[in-house]
Amino acid sequence: MNKQAQGSGTLINLRNSETEFGLVALVMHWLMAMLIVGLFGLGLWMVELDYYSEWYKTGPDIHRGFGVIVLFLLLFRLAFRLWNPPPIQEASLRRWEGISAVIMHWTLYLGIFVVIVSGYLISTADGRSVAVFNWFEIPATISSVDNQEDIFGSIHFYVATALLVLSGLHTAAAFKHHFIAKDGTLKRILGLPG
Amino acid sequence: MRKLFTLIVLLGTSSVWAADYVVDTKGAHASIDFRFRHLNISWLTGEFKDFDGTISYDEADPGASRVEVNIRTASIDSNNAERDKHMRGEKFLNTSEFPHAHFVSTRVESTGDGKATIHGNLTLHGVTKEVAINASLTGAGDDPWGGYRIGFEGTITINTLDFGMKMPPSSMVEMSLYLEGVRR
Numbered sequence: 579m580n581k582q583a584q585g586s587g588t589l590i591n592l593r594n595s596e597t598e599f600g601l602v603a604l605v606m607h608w609l610m611a612m613l614i615v616g617l618f619g620l621g622l623w624m625v626e627l628d629y630y631s632e633w634y635k636t637g638p639d640i641h642r643g644f645g646v647i648v649l650f651l652l653l654f655r656l657a658f659r660l661w662n663p664p665p666i667q668e669a670s671l672r673r674w675e676g677i678s679a680v681i682m683h684w685t686l687y688l689g690i691f692v693v694i695v696s697g698y699l700i701s702t703a704d705g706r707s708v709a710v711f712n713w714f715e716i717p718a719t720i721s722s723v724d725n726q727e728d729i730f731g732s733i734h735f736y737v738a739t740a741l742l743v744l745s746g747l748h749t750a751a752a753f754k755h756h757f758i759a760k761d762g763t764l765k766r767i768l769g770l771p772g
Numbered sequence: 773m774r775k776l777f778t779l780i781v782l783l784g785t786s787s788v789w790a791a792d793y794v795v796d797t798k799g800a801h802a803s804i805d806f807r808f809r810h811l812n813i814s815w816l817t818g819e820f821k822d823f824d825g826t827i828s829y830d831e832a833d834p835g836a837s838r839v840e841v842n843i844r845t846a847s848i849d850s851n852n853a854e855r856d857k858h859m860r861g862e863k864f865l866n867t868s869e870f871p872h873a874h875f876v877s878t879r880v881e882s883t884g885d886g887k888a889t890i891h892g893n894l895t896l897h898g899v900t901k902e903v904a905i906n907a908s909l910t911g912a913g914d915d916p917w918g919g920y921r922i923g924f925e926g927t928i929t930i931n932t933l934d935f936g937m938k939m940p941p942s943s944m945v946e947m948s949l950y951l952e953g954v955r956r
Contacts, residue, residue: 638854703853725846727853728860 590769593662597766603664604769606655611745613648614690617641618742642701643711649694656687670761675751682748689741696734703727790836793922793953795825801952804843809942818850820873827953829922831912834882839890839905841949843873864937870898875905890926899935903928905949920955 593600599607624637631637667676701708702718703726709715723729755763765771795802802825807817825841846867848859860867877892886909894903907926915921926949933943 700857701854704851704856706853721853727857728846731857 594665597665599665599766599769600662601769602658602662603655604767606651606658607767610648610651610655610690613644613651614741614745617644617648618738621738639709639711642697642708643713645694645697646708646710646716648690652687652690652694665766668755668761668763670759671763679751682744682751686741686744686748689737689744693734693738693741696730696737699723699730700727700734703730790828790830790833791920792956793827793829794956795823795827795841796921796952796954797822797824803950804841805948805950806945807948808945812942816850818848818856820844820847821849822847825951825953827922827924827951829953834888835880837877837880837888837890839875839877839880839892839907841875841951845871845873845896864932866897866937870896873897875903878902894928894930896930897932897935897937901934903930910950915954921952922955923950923952925950 590604591598591600592602594603620637620641624633624641627634627637667679671679698708698716699720702716703721703723705718705721707715707717720726752764752767755761756765802823804820804823805817806819807815810816820843822844823841825839827840828836828838830836845865846860848856848865848867850856850859859865862869872895874895875892877890879891881889881891883889888907890905890907892903892905893900905926905928907924910923910925912922913920927946928949929944929946931943932938932945937943
């Protein structure tokens, strides 16, 4: 992979190199970050809406649609990651920092997966499918668990909250690397030259 | 001795009249349905799937009858999981805090012809109110399996605001109870 031509100047490769993230990884990271934070806010907001609000139906429709899209993005991202691993960690990272970063990344992936699947199991608890806008529908699979919508409703809320807290720690760690350790960890996920 | 025997027979006979019945929820020969207006356009219907009840019914003196029904509020089912979850939530039934709704009759006013007004206390959402159920006897008789059964239906309209719930899009909920009791 190090034989691969490095982007000259500001041009960014699609693939990751040993030192830089490629465009695919950068777009996946930031697109999913925006969608997930947006879905979290939308989710908290929509459940408090008044029945007569014009968003009462559209809010959840958007939430379900983008939720399914994030699942597809996650699956694509993981497949891409297997084929094209991320750059090696900054040399300045201590051993425990490197290990905890890897644990954090995989915990976030797992958290995203659990939140989306639990959300899907709420909406499909009565056997109805989940509509992704007017585009396509995901059919129900498991819909016979007792109190399914309540059980997975709790899982959805608590794991989503935990996911946001972990994302906060992940962000705090990036800032710590940038402002305190002054290494290139934050710059490289922004696609900026180290 | 003979007098005592007669007394026992008489007591035994009278207890046949004032018999205790268990609502046959096990065989699902009972249901508690509800409906309310949706946007003043149509009816939204649903049911409570998990409840139990007892009926004490005296054919000779229907006014001495007694009814008790206990509903697990989380068993609400309107055939839409997301709506059911919503109705179980804190703003409405709040089923985690108030897992049971309970009705116990205080006075049965027989209006003749197998009809009665059943006055009693309904506890819902932690609030107890006096309510009246319009009830009628739908039938009674031996079943093919050696038991004896009676059937009742009852209707009641409640205002959820009276019980501290603002249940959009309508606060008036009509409930129908169809109860088949098996004699103990």
